[in-house]
Amino acid sequence: MVMAGRFLAVLLLLPIGTTITAPPPAQAHPARPPLTASTPPYAAASRWSWTGTWETAPSGTTAALPGAAIRNVVHVSAGGRVLRIHLSNRLGTRPLTLDAATVALRATGPDAVPGTMRTATFGGAVTATVPAGRDLVSDPVALAVPAAADLLVTVRTPTDSGPATYHRTALQTSYVARQGDGRAADEAGAAYTATTRHWYYVTGVDVRGAAAAGSVVAFGDSLTDGEGSTRDTNRRWPDLLAERLRTHRLGVLNAGIGGNRLLLDDTGPNALSRLDADALSRAGVRVLIVFEGINDLNGTPEAHDVRAYETAYRAIVARAHARGIRVVGATLTPYDGHSRWTEAHEALRQQINALIRSGRVFDAVADFDAAVRDPDRPRRILPAYDPGDHLHFNDAGMRALAESVDLAALRGTRATAPKAVGAGPEGSAVSLG
Secondary structure (H helix, E strand, O other), X not given: XXXXXXXXXXXXXXXXXXOOOOOOOOXXXXXXXXXXOOOOOXXXXXXXXXXXXXXXXXXXXXXXXXXOEEEEEEEOOOOEEEEEEEEEOOOOOOOXXXXXXXXXXXXXXXXXXXXXXXXXXXXXXXXXXXXXXXXXXXXXXXXXXXXXXXXXXXXXXXXXXXXXXXXXXXXXXXXXXXXOOOOOOOOOOOOOOEEEOOEEOEEEEEEXXXXXXXXXXXXXXXXXXXXXXXXXXXXXXXXXXXXXXXXXXXXXXXXXXXXXXOOOOEOEOXXXXXXXXXXXXXXXXXXXXXXXXXXXXXXXXOOOOHHHHHHHHHHXXXXXXXXXXXXXXXXXXXXXXXXXXXXXXXXXHHHHHHHHHOOOOOOEEEOHHHHHEOOOXXXXXXXXXXXXXXXXXXXXXXXXXXXXXXXXXXHOOOOOOOOOOOOOOOOOOOOOO
16 A cells, blocks of 8 residues: 555554354354365465564553653564564554654663664655554564564654554553654663553564464463563463474464453454454464453353354354464363352353363363362362462463463364363363473
8 A cells, every 4th residue: 555755554454343142042053164175274384474473462542652752572482584563553543653663672671682773664664654443564674583582662653643552461561762752763771761561552573584483373361461470571371382382483472452352342342353453364373272251251241141152252263264274262261269250150151161172163172271270179270370369370370371282282283173181071181292
């Protein structure tokens, strides 16, 4: 798309989703369609293929910081020799003007590793305007990025462009230079005297090169977003899964949003509304892990019908299969002791988990419930994994989730019906990769 003067960019129009409701009682669900030879395969990875190495999903808007340079700290999974960044005005209401964007390897704090600062361009221009409701992808940037590196992605908006698209619960300290004119390319971070706990505008990083071979998307709510884990340590379960996948050269993308729901809009659009933008359209996606539904049990209004969950899960699987993407369903974890827990919620959670474990919907199962529940009180999280609210997970709990994912399921080596990971009444234990 060509814009006036130097404003040239690749802009992606995002779909608008609809609310999912339960089917009529008489409607029967067909068997889950398998991936077959006729299913469009995802492009084979090569050194010229893009792989998503980091992601965050827009969760809302906040006040813009006109004139400031915002230095977002992001932790990549897979490495590469070339990168590109995704910036977003998806939830904004006015055009977003950018007059500088840079990327560098992080040393400490807001300081860049000397010699690694690069200017990001958009269609060859160093400035761009992003219409409301759109995303922007940069041109390729030549920068060798090691696996598990921290990057500094700095953006500056010279004027007030209206509400800023952001990710609220970053669990990562980023930095702000209040007087940001000319500061985006600073290697030294001395001008970045303010801090923020959000990610502004940046929603993704892709890499290209022999070190990256495709990506896995973790799609969910606050349990995937990392709530309960230690800030600034990258101990969300998708980060810990990325550690296990490092030798397989797979990136892991975190599409979790705290408060997000499967069926209805709440914090961010509902799962089906954001599925394409936050998961299926991401670079190099081979596998989608779906861990979502607990907020539909607890939210207002509550969702009481297991058929509505099944309809939504099946829609996610069908849309992923249409792109040749394998889908792993994660069971909903226990939360007895939380203020929103009820016996009715527990009964529905058990029905949903039975559905997920059945093998009728997903290509494989990650039995997160079995991995973290207290054997003596299975409706509760094991105390060693509980940060105190009886719903989220501390660092040890996050590691238990990550280690319960069967790597063979992610590699797509299973040709038979899925087995649940972990010991439990509905699933048998399998060896981990």
